[in-house]
Amino acid sequence: MSGAATGETAGVEWRLAAPLGLTYLAFFAAPLLILLVMSFSVDDNLGGFSLAAWAKFWGDPFYRGVVWDTLRLGLVTVAMTTLFAYPIALLFIASGPGLQRLLLFIVLLPLLTSVVIRTFAWIAILSREGVLNQALLALGLTTAPLNLLQTELGLVIALMQIEMPLMLLPLITVMRQIDPSLSDASRALGGSKWRTFRKVILPLSLPGWIAGATLVFASATTAFISQTVIGGARLVYLPTLIWQQAMVVYNWPFAAVASVTLLVAVLAGVSLFAMLGRFARTA
Amino acid sequence: MTRQLNTPTDRGYSLVMGTLAVIGLGILIVPVIIVLLSSFTSSTVLKFPPPGFSLRWYEALLDPVRSRHVHVALSNSLWVALSATALAAILATLAALALNRVSRPSARAMEAGFLSPLILPGLAFGLATLMYFSILGFRPSLNLLIAGHIVVIAPFIFRTTLASLTQLDPALHESSASLGAGRLYTFRRITLPIIAPGIAAGAFLAFVASMDNVPVSLFLSNARTNMLPIRMWGMMETTLDVRVAAMSGALIVVVLVLMIVMDRLTNLTRRMSM
Numbered sequence: 001m002s003g004a005a006t007g008e009t010a011g012v013e014w015r016l017a018a019p020l021g022l023t024y025l026a027f028f029a030a031p032l033l034i035l036l037v038m039s040f041s042v043d044d045n046l047g048g049f050s051l052a053a054w055a056k057f058w059g060d061p062f063y064r065g066v067v068w069d070t071l072r073l074g075l076v077t078v079a080m081t082t083l084f085a086y087p088i089a090l091l092f093i094a095s096g097p098g099l100q101r102l103l104l105f106i107v108l109l110p111l112l113t114s115v116v117i118r119t120f121a122w123i124a125i126l127s128r129e130g131v132l133n134q135a136l137l138a139l140g141l142t143t144a145p146l147n148l149l150q151t152e153l154g155l156v157i158a159l160m161q162i163e164m165p166l167m168l169l170p171l172i173t174v175m176r177q178i179d180p181s182l183s184d185a186s187r188a189l190g191g192s193k194w195r196t197f198r199k200v201i202l203p204l205s206l207p208g209w210i211a212g213a214t215l216v217f218a219s220a221t222t223a224f225i226s227q228t229v230i231g232g233a234r235l236v237y238l239p240t241l242i243w244q245q246a247m248v249v250y251n252w253p254f255a256a257v258a259s260v261t262l263l264v265a266v267l268a269g270v271s272l273f274a275m276l277g278r279f280a281r282t283a
Numbered sequence: 284m285t286r287q288l289n290t291p292t293d294r295g296y297s298l299v300m301g302t303l304a305v306i307g308l309g310i311l312i313v314p315v316i317i318v319l320l321s322s323f324t325s326s327t328v329l330k331f332p333p334p335g336f337s338l339r340w341y342e343a344l345l346d347p348v349r350s351r352h353v354h355v356a357l358s359n360s361l362w363v364a365l366s367a368t369a370l371a372a373i374l375a376t377l378a379a380l381a382l383n384r385v386s387r388p389s390a391r392a393m394e395a396g397f398l399s400p401l402i403l404p405g406l407a408f409g410l411a412t413l414m415y416f417s418i419l420g421f422r423p424s425l426n427l428l429i430a431g432h433i434v435v436i437a438p439f440i441f442r443t444t445l446a447s448l449t450q451l452d453p454a455l456h457e458s459s460a461s462l463g464a465g466r467l468y469t470f471r472r473i474t475l476p477i478i479a480p481g482i483a484a485g486a487f488l489a490f491v492a493s494m495d496n497v498p499v500s501l502f503l504s505n506a507r508t509n510m511l512p513i514r515m516w517g518m519m520e521t522t523l524d525v526r527v528a529a530m531s532g533a534l535i536v537v538v539l540v541l542m543i544v545m546d547r548l549t550n551l552t553r554r555m556s557m
Contacts, residue, residue: 012390016381020374020397020437028400028434031411038414046418084307087300105542106312112538113315114495116515117531121314123519124321124331131317131331161310193296214402222404225497225516239406243501246410256414259407266404 032263039260044252053253057261063241070221070238071265073152077159077220078167078213084160085167085212089175090201092168111165119229122158123149126230150232158230159220166219167212174208175201203280210277217269222262238262315535322525322532329525340529350526356514363425363510364493367432368440372486374433375440376478380470383448394445401438405498408434413502423505431499436492440485447481448474480549487545491538 042048057063092103110118125131126148133145148154178201186196224239231237238258245255317331322340324333344350378397382390400408412431421427451474459469500510511530518524 012385012387012393013381016377017393020378020441021393023374023430023433023437024396027412027430028408031408031415034415034418035407035411044414084303084310087302087304088307090300091304103308106308108542109315109539110311112491112542114512114515114531114534115497116512116519116527117318117534118314120329120515120519120527120531121318124317124329125314129330157310161314164307164311192290193293197296218402218404222406222498224406224501225512229516229519239404242406242410246413246502252414255410259404259410262404263407266402270402 035256035259038253039256041253041256044250050253053251053257056254057257063258066236066238066241067261067265069235070262071269073155073159073227073237074217074221074266074269076152077156077163078216080156081160081163081167081216082209082213085164085171086205088164088168089171089205090197092172093175093178107165107168110161115162115223115225118161119158119225122154122161122226122230126154126158149230150234152231152235155226155230155235158226159223162223162226163216163220166215167209170211170215171205171208174211175205178204206280207277210273210280214270214273217273218266221266221269238265318528318531319535322528324525324528327525329528340525341533344526344529344533352509353511353514353518353526353530356509356511359425359428359504359508360494360511363428363432364490366429367436367493368486368490370429371433371437371489372440372482375437375485376444376482378437379441379444379448380474383445383451384453397441398438400435405435405496406501409498409500409502412499416503423503423508425508428500428503428508428510431503432493432496435496435499436489439488439492440482443481443485443488444478447478451477484545484549487541487549491541 037046038044039053040049040051042050042052088103088107092100095103123130127133128145128147128149130148132148133142136142137145148157182200182204183196186200187193191199221237222239224243227235227237228240228243231240238261242255242258242262245251245258249255321329321331321333323336323338324330325335325337325339326333344353347354375397378393382394382397409431412427416423416427455473456469459473460466464472495512496510497512497516500513504510504513515527515530518527
């Protein structure tokens with residue numbers, strides 16, 4: 001008997017895997033292949049081979065700048081998310097079951113709230129007459145309203161809301177498995193809380209951080225709605241460029257080049273995080 | 284006593300970590316609260332705090348004439364999400380059964396392939412589907428949207444089902460088989476009841492992801508097959524229409540209720556942090 005669940009030695013049951021496999025082949029692999037072919041084509045009918053779109057994209061410093069800005073947005077978002085995710089995860093670990101349930105609820109809520117709604121909320125918060133400026137003015141922390149919409153800072157703040165759950169869920173999963181007696185031992189031996197965090201919690205939670213950072217990077221670099229609405233016309237990232245070229249300018253080969261570039265850039269970033277994980281384990 | 288007394292640096296640590304955690308939790312929850320409160324504004328502009336409260340935007344949203352396009356987009360989104368989730372649940376459960384407990388490299392590669400839409404930029408995939416379908420000569424339709432959504436949401440169900448299968452004791456299968464039960468019977472009476480909460484939790488996440496999908500819907504929908512997030516994005520881009528806040532308020536309440544129900548049924552919150 002070759003049952004799927006008879007033991008470790010069983011092979012893949014291809015008849016069961018085939019329906020999803022063929023669906024992916026027809027609606028996932030094939031479209032991506034067409035995208036790649038399109039980027040090397042003369043027109044949007046795949047009329048003939050041409051490197052023109054690639055030459056135009058990489059020959060122009062503006063488009064190279066867009067690629068760099070997109071990657072930087074991903075990295076800055078990962079860094080900022082990390083800064084707040086670790087304290088929340090530490091709070092979670094230190095809490096009782098009731099508070100843990102409430103915290104998980106707060107963490108999951110943004111993940112289940114529509115992206116358009118979240119972006120809408122951040123406009124209400126970040127605009128010149130928004131909640132944040134009103135609060136800062138009332139507290140006397142600033143004399144003139146800050147301009148946060150259409151800035152990278154504002155965009156990163158808005159992105160953090162949706163990216164934080166992606167970082168927190170794997171981080172909490174891993175940090176739950178850290179034996180609390182390790183931290184206690186570090187403290188008993190005279191290590192300060194900072195030192196205990198740096199020497200015990202940080203290294204042991206690294207696999208969770210890497211899983212989270214990968215998801216955050218991949219998601220922040222493709223967050224089209226946040227990028228266009230919060231970033232506005234002033235900040236252009238690859239997703240906005242792809243949409244404009246495909247649906248406004250109707251230059252499909254060029255849009256395909258931008259898309260393949262985005263795919264490769266995200267995959268490169270993801271592999272970088274994976275390599276970091278392997279390096280951290282062996283070091 | 285294993286703990287030493289709190290030194291000033293330790294108090295600094297608690298202060299810094301505590302402050303960051305509070306700000307972080309604020310970033311997660313405050314926007315949701317602000318949208319909920321703003322949706323009850325009596326004003327024609329989105330301003331917080333609202334000058335007064337009223338239900339006028341909810342009434343405007345329910346108005347069959349003024350909000351006809353929103354209603355069409357909502358029913359399109361619901362149809363696509365329900366169809367794609369149902370089909371993806373069947374496909375992903377079968378695939379999870381096929382790859383369960385197989386550690387061969389070919390199985391690991393297939394697993395990575397089935398999960399890859401979670402990492403690959405959705406916008407590139409969305410544009411790819413538009414090019415693919417237009418070269419094949421298909422006209423935009425809800426069926427094409429369903430096909431595109433299945434690819435994007437199947438990984439959610441595949442992941443939770445695979446996780447719940449690992450908790451299934453293989454001995455149950457063997458005893459069922461040795462007692463003369465057929466494979467289909469064993470699946471129906473043993474496997475399915477055990478993995479059903481996993482499938483349901485994944486299907487819930489998949490449904491929400493489909494309702495909220497932008498990258499695929501952006502390219503595959505048109506005026507006739509408009510989808511809710513795209514419609515709302517349009518309303519927000521042009522006029523900051525306060526009906527978006529009302530729509531948001533309604534959706535947040537629906538998701539909250541669904542979340543509590545799903546948590547009761549499938550232990551969703553615990554499943555998400557395993």
